[in-house]
Amino acid sequence: MNTADLGLPVAVPSTALFTDHYELTMVQAALRGGTADRRSVFEVFTRRLPEGRRYGVVAGTGRVLDAVANFRFEPEILEFLREREVVDEPTLKWLADYRFRGDISGYPEGEVYFPGSPVMRVEGTFAECVLLETVVLSILNHDSAVAAAASRMAVAARGRPLIEMGARRTHELSAVAAARAAYVGGFSTTSDLAAGFRYGIPTVGTSAHAFTLLHDTERDAFTAQVESMGSGTTLLVDTYDVAEAVRTAVEVAGPGLGAVRIDSGDLLLLAHRVRQQLDGLGARDTRIIVTSDLDEYAIASLAAAPVDAYGVGTQLVTGSGHPTASMVYKLVARADSCDPGAPLRPVAKKSMGGKLSVGGVKWAARRPDADGVAEAEVVGTGEVPAELADHLLTVDLVRGGEIVARERLEAARERHLRARDGLPLSATQLSRGEPVLPTEYTVG
Amino acid sequence: MNTADLGLPVAVPSTALFTDHYELTMVQAALRGGTADRRSVFEVFTRRLPEGRRYGVVAGTGRVLDAVANFRFEPEILEFLREREVVDEPTLKWLADYRFRGDISGYPEGEVYFPGSPVMRVEGTFAECVLLETVVLSILNHDSAVAAAASRMAVAARGRPLIEMGARRTHELSAVAAARAAYVGGFSTTSDLAAGFRYGIPTVGTSAHAFTLLHDTERDAFTAQVESMGSGTTLLVDTYDVAEAVRTAVEVAGPGLGAVRIDSGDLLLLAHRVRQQLDGLGARDTRIIVTSDLDEYAIASLAAAPVDAYGVGTQLVTGSGHPTASMVYKLVARADSCDPGAPLRPVAKKSMGGKLSVGGVKWAARRPDADGVAEAEVVGTGEVPAELADHLLTVDLVRGGEIVARERLEAARERHLRARDGLPLSATQLSRGEPVLPTEYTVG
Known part of the structure; x- marks a missing residue:
């Protein structure tokens, strides 16, 4: 349902319905309540790797870009939403004009990741960003799960x-x-x-x-x-x-x-x-x-x-054994008003069950040791320490709604090899163990 | 990628490329060798249920019918196969005219199944049937795995x-x-x-x-x-x-x-x-x-x-815990010549590793005990014993290439409830155990 990374002539139907019902009702309530345009930052991350795995592999980024570009509410979709009374008329009108105009950045495809790595960041108004949650997660959770298994098999082979x-x-x-x-x-x-x-x-x-x-x-x-x-x-x-x-x-x-x-x-x-x-x-x-x-x-x-x-x-x-990655898409910061210049405020759910999230807009870097081997995944808010400036992991993927990071699939494949080679040797042990890099949080 | 069971207006691209490369090369070799038109019967079955599960649930049948109906090699697909030299020109010509003209029968959607149950039977020439292997298995293996989990959850709820x-x-x-x-x-x-x-x-x-x-x-x-x-x-x-x-x-x-x-x-x-x-x-x-x-x-x-x-x-x-059913699509009978009247001969792989298959065209019945509760899944070749004639499980799905068994999704849902209700009480225990019905083979 997504166009090819290589621009092959594949028909691309809309991806707008690969979406949970509640994303649309949230848009409706936010539109009515006057909060829909609050500038917001959503972050994709996972709280843990599958049990025993040493690293994760980001995959599906190219498909996410296609999905975002083709996320349009066509007339037959709007008619369906109207007939089923999923949302009200003002919301349907808003959806009819929808295209994502915000920014997306993230770990490039093929890169490895660890618990807490901010794998992707989606920034824009609340309404335009929240709509993308389901399809972004579907793609990243599926593709990353398969890529991680493939990477282990490639090591074994x-x-x-x-x-x-x-x-x-x-x-x-x-x-x-x-x-x-x-x-x-x-x-x-x-x-x-x-x-x-x-x-x-x-x-x-x-x-x-x-x-x-x-x-x-x-x-x-x-x-x-x-x-x-x-x-x-x-x-x-x-x-x-x-x-x-x-x-x-x-x-x-x-x-x-x-x-x-x-x-x-x-x-x-x-x-x-x-x-x-x-x-x-x-x-x-x-x-x-x-x-x-x-x-x-x-x-x-x-x-x-x-x-x-x-x-x-x-x-x-x-x-x-792990058919899905456990990535989530969480609001980590938002403005207090719909003024485009209003500053972002970190937010996070605080609740039982160990589902604590770390709020705030984050950067991520992989810190090498003296030999150039990665020794930590550093995730922070605020200013990036000078010694990590050359080791940042996140790249721009979409700016103002335009895709800026199309690449050949081979580029992701080659990047994965380089990223895996940069990890400590124990990364490629098949035996169960902890993530091969610890994740360190620094608050700037 | 499949039309809706309810006839909703969804675009239906071809399903012909949801196919393993070797299905096409087998067609090429069989066309050249003069065996492509041998009448053949392929059977979908599983050798085992996922560990500890008491029954399986057939799901995806409606999607299989859509996939078969839309299995056409469009010009852009043929051009791809030509450029990549997947098959030769005579085969491309044959594929251009392809549509499935054979017969498909099987357990209706929602029915339960057991190891050895002939869940689906595809009959026609070797070439027209072998092509459908991959997409038929993709659909049945995925959908049945999810339906089986759903059924257990519904019991628990x-x-x-x-x-x-x-x-x-x-x-x-x-x-x-x-x-x-x-x-x-x-x-x-x-x-x-x-x-x-x-x-x-x-x-x-x-x-x-x-x-x-x-x-x-x-x-x-x-x-x-x-x-x-x-x-x-x-x-x-x-x-x-x-x-x-x-x-x-x-x-x-x-x-x-x-x-x-x-x-x-x-x-x-x-x-x-x-x-x-x-x-x-x-x-x-x-x-x-x-x-x-x-x-x-x-x-x-x-x-x-x-x-x-x-x-x-x-x-x-x-x-x-079991993201795929382990159904396979095996040639169980074929004619010795391309004469349409040639009798079918049972065939089966004989090899190491416990992958023994039972050859022959099979019927299946669920034998009730005196109280009307199912007590065995009986799978046989040859004539159906008179006492089982009212308990046959297989229905016609496609005859001469035409779909004859479209139904509303609710029909499958209701059928599943009835089928589950007809099983012994231990079927709905969540604890691990053997399939709730034994599979008996009878050779007629």
Whole structure:
């Protein structure tokens, strides 16, 4: 439902209804009460990482920019809101003219984050900012959850290519965003054609068990595939007996066979056996791809196995146990009047249940130690200490309603690699632990 | 990306790219090898329920029908496939003419299912059926996971209304489908406006903490909300001090205040205190809505508390620990030739790792005991035993490419209630256990 980061010609329906009912009723009440135009700052942050995780990964920023640009209340939407009596006529009139004219800044896509990191800041009138809450959180919470899982898997794969193939395990459009987030997190390719179409991510795939079963013999299936796709293709070798399939595959395709894929069984054992068999058959360059319910731990356990690429589905698109980040969108400061020049006052909920929020407009910096390795995430209000001025994390994304930070998806992917490389070594341990950087608050 | 079940005027882009790359390359190889037109039967089923779950809930069927109807390779899609060299020219030509002309049958939406239940059957030529694999699984796996969680929550809520409010915790379009699946599973309303627009699900919502924080005092906020939305509104009472907020709320709105919402803290304790306070203030009809990170267990723990409605977010849209069903789409039978009259032959993968599949075209029935309570899910091939003829579960959904089973979403919702009511009592225990019905295979 969002245009491609690369400007591909995808139809972009309005994103205005990806919104909770209460955002609109709040606008109505604020319009009527005369507070709708109070200058306000909302902050996106998370109070905690998923249990045991060392870092989070910001993903979805490019999609947020698209969503904001296309957040318009078209006539059919207004008619729906009128018929259902969601809001009153003055509010409908205000919505009809709505476009976001404020400012958005935040951590750039691919950057890592920690508890309390001000991942995104949305600034404008209360009414124009509050409307964006739901769609901003939907995108960041989903995409960041997948990117974090992808990043861990990429660490575990130690440079071997990762193929995203989880489309069938998640909502069909969630799948497209998941492929995008996986790419940011370090995956190389995807099976999802829509992700190729929208985001230019390389797509891959050859055949499933059904293709083998369609034929009278496995040999017939391999022959049909090689005749159609050439010997560089990947043959699936675990429909019946793996050893027999590998023998047949090399007989049919020759020693130039591109790859074999194993989708079940003891992958560690099978990878060794198949490698030995392929080498014995002279197919030394034939690669081995494994694809059976992998997660970062299974990938790590195959580090010493002769595996050339991993295909990952379910665990990737479901965030490897954590299908959503827990980012929230909170009002942290607002003016006392609708005068555009009125100063901002920090605000925060004070209540039971540990949901304490830190008010105020914040900056964030990642402080390096003497060796240039990050040692703390510093979040502050007021003036930025001079020694942190070169380490600020936040960039402008939207100024006065105009997007100022479009970038290629590769830029986010490369940024993530750099950001991860800048963390202490323990960041890439898969074992459970505390966030690899402490978050320090300083009040200026 | 799918039209509404109710025929609302939603634009419907093609669903053809919600497809794994390998589905298309298999079509290419089968076209070239002369096997593409072999009559084939694919079956959707799951080998297991999520750990500890007693039953699954079929959801997404209506969306599958939309996806099949809109599975067309438009010119811009064909151009993408050509440029990326996904498939060759003869295949592109075949895809340009593609529309599904086969048959689909399955468990109707809202029905419960068990391991091995043939939830859906897709029959036609190999090529026309294999293409649908990814999108069919995306929809059923996502929607069924959410509906199963919703059903458990509805059981736990014992008739009290449930509000779906998880949009911000999942992909923005996943959220719309989740609201739909939650409605099938027993939720009453949603916060998601797009779900109201597309599916006619009632939407609700009033205000967030940001609205209170926007104002100089809580009283100002409540006054603005009540003036705009009337005293029947729901006031959020946990921004500062709950007791003070409740007092202010009744002062501002009068004893006719519609409801108060509590979003943090010890909900059991607070609900009792707030009820007592409201009653003491004469607001005996003011309802209490709770909305803080609820799942089915938290809901059950509030059964004895004076709570009038539950709002559920994260745990609902992420399937309460199981964000995807594990349904697969397997070739279970196919002809030996492309002769349309050639008999179907059962096929199944035989391999390591416990991924054994049962081949053959199956029927399914739910056998009742003498009291009319379901006692087994019977799945068979061949002739249906006479005593099961009245208990068959599968219905026609598509015949010769035409949808024959459109229905209102309410029909699925009502069906789910009936299906759940027909299960043994232990089905609705929240504790972990085995599927409440055993699956029996009979070979005819």
